[in-house]
Amino acid sequence: MTTQTTSAATVRPEFPRPDWQRADWHNLNGAWAFRFDPQDEGSGASWQVSPTAAFDREIMVPFSWASPLSGIGENTAGIGWYRRTVDWQPKQRDSRLFLRFGAVDYTAEAWVNGVFAGVHHGGYGTFEFEVTDAWQSGGVNTIVVKAEDRDRDFQTRGKQGYGEIRGIWQPVWLEARPRTFVRDAKFTTSLDGTIHVKARIEALEAGAGTLSFDFAQGDVMHEAQVTLEAGLNEIDTTFQVSSPKLWSPENPHLYEGELRFDAAGGADVVQTYFGIREIGSAHFGERGYRWITLNGKPVYLNGTLDQSYHATGYFTYPSDEEMRDEIYLMKRLGLNFVRIHIKPEEPRKLYWADKLGILVMEDMPCFWGAPDEEARGGYEREALEVIERDWNHPSIFSWVMFNETWGLKTEGASGGLTGDAAQASSYRPEAQEWVRSMYHWAKRLDPTRLVEDNSPCNWDHVETDLNTWHFYINGYEQLRGHVEEVVAKAVPGSAHNFIGGNVQTDAPLMNSECGNVWGIEGGAGDSDLAWHYRYMMNEFRRHDKLCGFVFTEFRDVTNEFNGYYRLDGTEKEFGYEAFVPGMTVADLHAPDFVVIDAPPCQTIAAGERATVTLLRSSFSDRYHGQTLTVAWELAYDSLGTRTTVASGTLSAAWEGYGVELLGELAVIMPAEDAVAVLAIKLVDGDGQIVTRNFTTFDVRGDLASRADGDGLFLQLPVGGFGGQTFAHQWQAVGGAKTTGAGAGRFAYDITLPGQDELELIGELAIAFEAAACRPLARHIEGAKFADHGISMMHGASAQVEYNPNTYYMTDETRHESRVHVLVDGERIGSFVLPDDPADSRGVLSWHYQAKPNRLDEAGSYGYLIQAKVPGRLAAKLDARRSFKLELEAEDGGLSLYGRNAGRYPIDLLIRCR
Template sequence: MTTQTTAATAVRPEFPRPDWQRADWHNLNGAWAFRFDPQDEGSEASWQLSPAATFDREITVPFSWASPLSGIGENTAGIAWYRRTVEWQPKQRDSRLFLRFGAVDYTCEAWVNGVLAGVHHGGYGTFEFEVTGAWLAGGVNTIVVRAEDRDHGYQARGKQGYGEIRGIWQPVWLEARPRTFVRDAKFETLIDGTVHVRTRVEAQEAGEATMSFDFAQGEAKHEVRLTLAQGLNEVETTFRVSSPKLWSPESPYLYEGALRLDAAGDNDVVQTYFGIREIGSARFGERGYRWITLNGKPVYLNGTLDQSYHETGYFTYPSDEEMRDEIYLMKRLGLNFVRIHIKPEEPRKLYWADKLGILVMEDMPCFWGAPDEQARGAYEREAREVIERDWNHPSIFSWVMFNETWGLKTEGAIGGLTGDAAQASSYRPDTQEWVRSMYRWAKRLDSTRLVEDNSPCNWDHVETDLNTWHFYINGYEQLRGHVEEVVAKAVPGSAHNFIGGNVQTDAPLMNSECGNVWGIEGGAGDSDLAWHYRYMMNEFRRHDKLCGFVFTEFRDVTNEFNGYYRLDGTEKEFGYEDFVPGMTVADLHTPDFVVIDAPPCQTIAAGESATVTLLRSSFSDRYHGQTLTVAWELSYDRIGTRTTVGAGTISAPWEGYGVETLSELAVLMPKEDAVAVLAIRLLDGDGKIVTRNFTTFDVRGDLTSRAQGDGLFIQLPVIGFGGQSFAHQWQAVGGAKTAGAGAGRFAYDIVLPSHDDQTLIGEVEILFEAAACRPLARHIEGAKLVHHGISMMHGASAEVEHNPNTYYMTDEVRHESRVHVLVDGERIGSFALPDDPADSRGVLSWHYQAKPNRLDEAGSYGYLCKVKVPGRQAAKLDLRRSFKLELEAEDGGLSLYGRNAGRYPIDLLIRCR
């Protein structure tokens, strides 16, 4: 390829910084000439000066050269060179010209027409070089970039294992500015409408100037006269917005407009915006602990961990629309908060968080080597760039300086120690003090937000505004006990969750990572999360002291599969709507919530009464002073017919923030085998639904109770077949389920009631619960349990297909099959089996799991199949009183569910009437 490369600007054409935008700019995204330099020859040979130097490939900027969208797709650490030619001139002849980079990993050197523009170190910060003197007016200009990424231990790399960011990975553009211009501005707001602005003005020469602010079509206007010195000037000013509209996730009002500087014939206009809001923490009532506040009121943070990873662009989104959709997908779940994990977010995605309304906790990227002087210096430089760049986003409410002590441990700190002692000793006191200094530095730099020293999984805070912790625990009793213990130990002066002699203050308590995937032995196996998620939300909302959580995670990534969505954004089915009509995940995230203080499923005898405690959890004043209504209903599926056992309403005075007991509700169970559902709806004064919730009961009766008025039932365990013809066949859920992969059949020998028990058999009906069977590698080749450890953070394969816990959660991908019912070799019916599903509807497959951290096709369930034996065949059966039943599957396989598995509390049933 020659040195001449013309870039199409259709790639990410929007201005990269809507929070700080000038009109006169030129997009440099698109095609660049590209060349790897494994031996570092280019510097010695001065490739930046030689038009004859061959750049033999083409890359699409701004995508990492490791990503598919770059057109290179090679995860090669080291050096690469970029080159392109540009014919563009600023509108004003005497403008100053800047070459701007969203981010380059890790070291960037840039030349314009052979003149060195500058050098930058750091993979996440935005930077610019002034190139006014090197730019050729009215001619062809050549830009050359050398990027070097060696994965050194001191580099702030973050969690790049899903797909490396190498070289240029955020937009590149040229920007023209007048000779005197506003370098940046920081907006600080108070909810009374006060707006304090700190700006830096770069003046070409000394003189008088006017700075004016005009936002929200004149709602916020201000002007100030300045006397500028030559060079960099710091300017502070304050103005007041009357009747301010406050920014919040529910009402994300932005004061959009322009900041203008007029100085000696130079006119600099920057389109920008601010949101009026205050972040803080406060005690309420007689509580000895704080809650997080937004605009002076408590806010319950329903959040998710966002790896912010795209399957083709890696950490660079292909389009602005996809970044907008990310925020939309979070909000439709009822979330009001996202934690961007171990990296700063792209400015345009932060813009959509501002615009659509979602709070952001933004992490600093970590390094993976030892916390030595070089690593600390590199980190400090990059952390400043991140905070300076993202200051004005009202969505950002918190900075997280470190995560899970990554990069903070010194190997071999104290010899002879093992286990927890060794772990603690490797996080040395001098490193702890450095972390404290980083927390305090960030607080000095930005006092408007909450700062966390280290988001911990090792109980090792030092000093922090947020008392957070991580856990990955599966199983209701285990999770409940863990949360209760943490809440009980969250007391000012307690050393719990702190290290090095440091103790807790009254800082707000919240969870900053949770989920069920890592609580399952072997790690990242794909499984249903809906069952666990509902009871986890109930456990969180039981506790007045807890004010939020971060669920891991928003989307699946390449080796973690516990997202609300798949990696490609397709839906997972939680199944809640089948328990309470209209219920979605968003019902578990409402500020006003009814807690059902009960296990997700309880075993109880038919006809007995159960008492359930209901709690009010309020983190909104919307309904305070009102009396709401809790409407409840107990129902069950009576072999295909929904039956209501009881229903009623409870008056619910809605007074004040926090958690209080509402009522104890006694419900009478049905008088037969059933999966009973207690559905709860909270209604406002107009009868509109505020939130929904439910719990379930495994009601144990007997065949006699079920058979009343329905004839005589014969039941046979699904594993009681006399033969089968599948290539691969196995039992699951403790033997309550049987499955066969591919085409094949299960055969059962059925003995009907004798003439003494039933004189005439006039009708025979066959009932069973069945689904398709999607075989995994573990079914065919054998299971493989791999303990991944920290390698998962660096992209190690999760080997999901071999993980003994894997069973795919229901989603948009379907695995279909068909089952044929044969009686004495004659087909009497067929059923389409739409899928091989697993979600919260598989109540019995969850309830009868033997171990909470070892899943046995948990949550799996099927479809109710009912077929009557034709009369002519039933007549023969009346004589013989036995027959051979075969359930024959096509290529999609067959799963059969017994009494203690699936969705329906039935075995293979034969009903005779």
């Protein structure tokens, strides 16, 4: 038997359920002896009782045996046995003792000292076994667990493809309770401070007792006298909180304290909490549709899809601090809600959502086979466990019963139909009616929250509190048209987005999955999301009817790289601060927002007039009744010099919720080639910035119109080199960008103006935009498309470096290079290129993409390099009027950006004067 050396105090030492915590408990996390049982021999050989059974490995609980942190790291379906010896006794000798499991996938059987404790089926539900009679006082006790996970079609597996949750994957602990104890209590709160509690008390014998509540350090107290029968007793009681403080993401106030039951057999004390809030939907004004409400007011849901996946623990976080930090990372983005995808969340992470303030949409885990009787029965059992466990979390505002009809379709149901019709018909009417019944079941069980029948990507709602839909579309015009169509069709009585003859009600319209990760041919790979994200936010906020979105996703995962953060939590750079000082992605999530109703970039002639429509979108009453100021500025960068073309202010009467026209701005473009930026700031009466936004213009002028002094300007396309020495070299962005990987040089033959144009060359300077080159496998070996079958939804490799759309978004990882500028073989300057970046700053690389659904180094850009030719060299060129320009890169490679690529609207620029 493997020696167990790891202390439980070092592995998830905190109590697993801060929403329901007793003081007398013992953590069983840490090292257990372990053994695989591929032939299912253990039960027949009595491994549960045999002291000589060879448990030949050590596993670190509570991590799935497939995960690296378990110490096993083998994705083996089947049976695993666990054994642990424990020397622990409850503080009170007559206590009842329970062996508790956060979750085990999928079937768990447990024994204590050879005595069978119980069996549980289901991969996500919490469960417990009473082991009072089997526990030996004053000695060492042996716990054995058999876990079986065979990936059967009926199992509630959810989306485990990123990393399987095999065996024990949430904490395990022992918990002592008195002979009569409170099994659970559900708090239902009202805005007036009325708190209704439905408690279940389990008693070994009949008797009487006192159920008491003490919260907020004694400010909220209540007692109820209770008479009990032997067995399980249901108790209803109500108390009042004076001057209630409401829970919201902005003010996540919790009433923390204890619930206590005193009886002849002793006192059961549970540390718990509740938050006072109400969730619903309502009409406002003359609108014929509802908005989602929190505490009786509209709330705009800025949300993200959270796969809750960790690189080393998979669906089990290594520490409580990491779960807490997940919520911090969301809130610093300005998000106020999260959708936990195809799984219920760990209770401790839900606690941090309660404590720090973020709303949660929690999914039920799906099965992947047909909706037969066995699958439905297992699903219903587990859904009950999830809702019962998580009832008291104020952060949870919605239950999602199914996702994208996963597990709801039956093979061979096409009835001779083909294509989309066959796909739709496989979601049979009987399955639709079962989904309807589950919607009504959840509403009866928990009428305090919104319930969604199925979060759809196939327009197949049946009956729901939320009219949601999914889309993954890239390209401004395509996305704009799609959203407008959905909004136009979202009317009561419409069959759009519903199936089986069902129609829409006035339920709130909301997006529940969006992003460009799958909206691109072959998948987006690992590419910039900042450009797409900004115009998508503007399109959403244009529509009064829309009340939220779910962006895919919070972090990158193994086959999707559309996260705000990398999988390891490192940051991506969106680049918005380069357009509006101080702007971050959080500005796009402000409840009070200025919509710029315009494309992300427009091509326009130098000196032309442009008109931009501004809208106000308000889902907060903070500034209602006030006049805010919209401060605007049109500016551009001219070879490193920032030039303001025009600026001004616009008064904005901030009255009421929803979307209204603010007005139009008319601006005159600069007189030269430029990437002009119209920057917007919404400012309150105290001068504080409420939100920021911007749009851009590709201004087309000519060299003669440049505003930075006299002289002549020559431009040479970056692809116009006469020779190059790189091992790998290619063009991108329609030929406007040229790149060499590794060390090498580009050589250009430059012809200067003749004496008839410029009598004397007094000064000669060179300017260009350049970045390092981080070569990918597709550049060296060729691109490969990955199959977009269901395996991708299970986490199959996206072959990101082979994906033709991949060009890494700017993040904390840097790829540096150095470029030397040579004139006729003499080095006139050396410059460090800090990175090979791609984000919203690559305006021209985005604007000149040939296809919206296939990316060509989209968003990539460089750094402005300016080198002055020494006077002694310029003098030599005066007579000859030509020279060889060489741009030489060290090992980090070199990318050169021309007029229609990158950040600056220039090719290789030669200035003579």
